[in-house]
Amino acid sequence: MRPIVGIISNHYMINDQYPAHANGSMNTEAVSHVSGAIPLTFPADPSVVAVDELLEVFDGFLFTGGRPNVHPEEYGEAETEAHGTFDRNRDRVALPLIRAAVDRGQPVLGICRGFQEVAVAFGSTLHPEIRDLPGRDNHRMPPDGTLEEKFALRHPVRLTDGGPFARLMGGTEVQTNSLHGQGIDVAGPRVRIDGTAPDGTAEAIWIEGATGFVLAVQWHPEYNAGDDPVSRPLFEAFGEACRTWRAGRAQAMRRAG
Numbered sequence: 001m002r003p004i005v006g007i008i009s010n011h012y013m014i015n016d017q018y019p020a021h022a023n024g025s026m027n028t029e030a031v032s033h034v035s036g037a038i039p040l041t042f043p044a045d046p047s048v049v050a051v052d053e054l055l056e057v058f059d060g061f062l063f064t065g066g067r068p069n070v071h072p073e074e075y076g077e078a079e080t081e082a083h084g085t086f087d088r089n090r091d092r093v094a095l096p097l098i099r100a101a102v103d104r105g106q107p108v109l110g111i112c113r114g115f116q117e118v119a120v121a122f123g124s125t126l127h128p129e130i131r132d133l134p135g136r137d138n139h140r141m142p143p144d145g146t147l148e149e150k151f152a153l154r155h156p157v158r159l160t161d162g163g164p165f166a167r168l169m170g171g172t173e174v175q176t177n178s179l180h181g182q183g184i185d186v187a188g189p190r191v192r193i194d195g196t197a198p199d200g201t202a203e204a205i206w207i208e209g210a211t212g213f214v215l216a217v218q219w220h221p222e223y224n225a226g227d228d229p230v231s232r233p234l235f236e237a238f239g240e241a242c243r244t245w246r247a248g249r250a251q252a253m254r255r256a257g
């Protein structure tokens with residue numbers, strides 16, 4: 001059987017009335033078609049799921065993008081208007097789940113808000129609006145336009161020579177899309193910035209001392225994941241890590257009994 005990837009959901013109001021947990025189908029398609037895993041969305045609500053249960057059910061985790069920002073309380077700062085909207089339920093599931101999965105060596109892939117969650121889970125702070133910082137660019141998507149226009153490639157990302165991303169992508173410069181307002185301000189002690197945009201914004205990170213696959217990107221590789229030369233190796237490597245985790249789990253169960 002294919003490994004099972006848990007994809008964290010966002011909270012939506014369908015027709016402004018009906019509460020739902022959902023994520024974009026680009027994520028499920030990338031996990032199924034490119035990672036070769038079964039994509040299962042789980043609710044980001046600590047009143048209905050526990051971290052320990054999720055760790056047992058899934059072989060790896062995809063922390064997706066999502067409009068609401070990680071609450072600044074999670075990195076020791078006070079809430080201001082610039083921080084925008086929040087999803088405290090997702091914070092309360094994502095942050096402990098990321099720490100626990102990384103601790104066990106269970107695969108984690110973070111995308112956009114998921115990148116910010118991985119960063120915060122390991123002690124980073126975020127800036128609420130990076131375009132307001134001197135010398136920094138606007139990394140937000142165009143407010144109008146088609147999906148193709150919103151997810152179009154926007155800037156290069158310089159990768160560390162010999163680092164995990166450059167090895168995966170076969171080069172030290174890649175082109176990426178960009179759909180975010182926040183960004184890493186101060187990186188946590190174990191957070192290694194492996195890719196940066198021309199204005200210095202952190203775009204790709206990994207976690208020092210992690211025994212399993214933990215990569216996170218500020219861009220959206222789920223878009224066009226099958227064809228994009230940057231997205232494809234990332235989702236393929238994530239799938240491989242999930243297969244390895246599942247095989248290890250099966251072996252441990254056979255030994256136990």
Ligand SMILES: N[C@@H](CCC(=O)NCCCC(=O)O)C(=O)O
Nearest residue numbers: 065066067068112113180181182
């Ligand atoms: N809130 C953060 C993260 C931005 C992000 O994940 N954008 C993608 C949104 C996709 C969606 O709406 O589901 C920030 O702005 O920095």
